[in-house]
Amino acid sequence: MTIRPIAGxxxxxxxxxxxxxxxxxxxxxxxxxxxxxxxxxxxxxITGPNLSFNAASWAAFAAFAAE
Known part of the structure:
Protein backbone atom coordinates (compact mmCIF):
# COMPACT_ATOMS: atom_id res chain seq x y z
CA MET A 1 0.00 0.00 0.00
CA THR A 2 1.17 3.50 -0.77
CA ILE A 3 -0.26 6.68 0.71
CA ARG A 4 0.29 9.59 -1.60
CA PRO A 5 -0.87 13.17 -1.74
CA ILE A 6 -2.52 14.37 -4.91
CA ALA A 7 0.47 15.92 -6.59
CA GLY A 8 -0.26 15.51 -10.28
CA ILE A 46 -11.26 14.35 -3.25
CA THR A 47 -8.28 16.71 -3.12
CA GLY A 48 -6.82 14.92 -0.10
CA PRO A 49 -4.47 11.95 -0.12
CA ASN A 50 -5.45 8.58 -1.50
CA LEU A 51 -4.25 5.03 -1.02
CA SER A 52 -2.74 3.02 -3.87
CA PHE A 53 -2.61 -0.78 -3.90
CA ASN A 54 -1.08 -3.16 -6.40
CA ALA A 55 -3.54 -5.53 -8.06
CA ALA A 56 -2.61 -8.56 -5.93
CA SER A 57 -3.03 -6.67 -2.66
CA TRP A 58 -6.39 -5.26 -3.74
CA ALA A 59 -7.62 -8.71 -4.83
CA ALA A 60 -6.60 -10.17 -1.45
CA PHE A 61 -8.40 -7.36 0.39
CA ALA A 62 -11.56 -7.72 -1.73
CA ALA A 63 -11.63 -11.49 -1.16
CA PHE A 64 -11.21 -11.02 2.59
CA ALA A 65 -13.90 -8.30 2.73
CA ALA A 66 -16.33 -10.51 0.81
CA GLU A 67 -16.14 -13.26 3.45
Whole structure:
Protein backbone atom coordinates (compact mmCIF):
# COMPACT_ATOMS: atom_id res chain seq x y z
CA MET A 1 0.00 0.00 0.00
CA THR A 2 1.17 3.50 -0.77
CA ILE A 3 -0.26 6.68 0.71
CA ARG A 4 0.29 9.59 -1.60
CA PRO A 5 -0.87 13.17 -1.74
CA ILE A 6 -2.52 14.37 -4.91
CA ALA A 7 0.47 15.92 -6.59
CA GLY A 8 -0.26 15.51 -10.28
CA UNK A 9 -3.35 15.60 -12.42
CA UNK A 10 -5.57 12.72 -11.35
CA UNK A 11 -8.34 13.87 -13.68
CA UNK A 12 -7.52 10.96 -16.01
CA UNK A 13 -8.68 8.49 -13.35
CA UNK A 14 -12.31 7.40 -13.51
CA UNK A 15 -13.54 7.23 -9.90
CA UNK A 16 -16.39 4.94 -8.83
CA UNK A 17 -18.27 5.43 -5.57
CA UNK A 18 -18.81 2.37 -3.41
CA UNK A 19 -22.29 0.87 -3.72
CA UNK A 20 -22.30 0.73 0.09
CA UNK A 21 -21.79 4.51 0.37
CA UNK A 22 -24.73 6.84 0.59
CA UNK A 23 -25.06 10.58 0.20
CA UNK A 24 -26.25 10.89 3.81
CA UNK A 25 -23.61 8.76 5.55
CA UNK A 26 -20.13 9.65 6.74
CA UNK A 27 -18.50 6.62 5.08
CA UNK A 28 -17.97 7.41 1.41
CA UNK A 29 -15.26 5.60 -0.52
CA UNK A 30 -14.31 5.93 -4.18
CA UNK A 31 -12.07 3.60 -6.20
CA UNK A 32 -10.21 4.15 -9.47
CA UNK A 33 -8.18 1.61 -11.44
CA UNK A 34 -5.05 2.51 -13.39
CA UNK A 35 -2.29 0.47 -14.95
CA UNK A 36 -0.70 -1.44 -12.11
CA UNK A 37 -2.66 0.14 -9.24
CA UNK A 38 -6.03 0.50 -7.56
CA UNK A 39 -6.58 3.91 -5.93
CA UNK A 40 -8.92 4.56 -3.00
CA UNK A 41 -10.01 7.96 -1.65
CA UNK A 42 -12.55 9.62 0.60
CA UNK A 43 -15.27 10.99 -1.70
CA UNK A 44 -15.85 13.90 0.68
CA UNK A 45 -12.19 15.00 0.38
CA ILE A 46 -11.26 14.35 -3.25
CA THR A 47 -8.28 16.71 -3.12
CA GLY A 48 -6.82 14.92 -0.10
CA PRO A 49 -4.47 11.95 -0.12
CA ASN A 50 -5.45 8.58 -1.50
CA LEU A 51 -4.25 5.03 -1.02
CA SER A 52 -2.74 3.02 -3.87
CA PHE A 53 -2.61 -0.78 -3.90
CA ASN A 54 -1.08 -3.16 -6.40
CA ALA A 55 -3.54 -5.53 -8.06
CA ALA A 56 -2.61 -8.56 -5.93
CA SER A 57 -3.03 -6.67 -2.66
CA TRP A 58 -6.39 -5.26 -3.74
CA ALA A 59 -7.62 -8.71 -4.83
CA ALA A 60 -6.60 -10.17 -1.45
CA PHE A 61 -8.40 -7.36 0.39
CA ALA A 62 -11.56 -7.72 -1.73
CA ALA A 63 -11.63 -11.49 -1.16
CA PHE A 64 -11.21 -11.02 2.59
CA ALA A 65 -13.90 -8.30 2.73
CA ALA A 66 -16.33 -10.51 0.81
CA GLU A 67 -16.14 -13.26 3.45
Missing amino acids: DDSTLEWFKSSYSSNEGPDCVEVAVSTGAVHVRDSKD
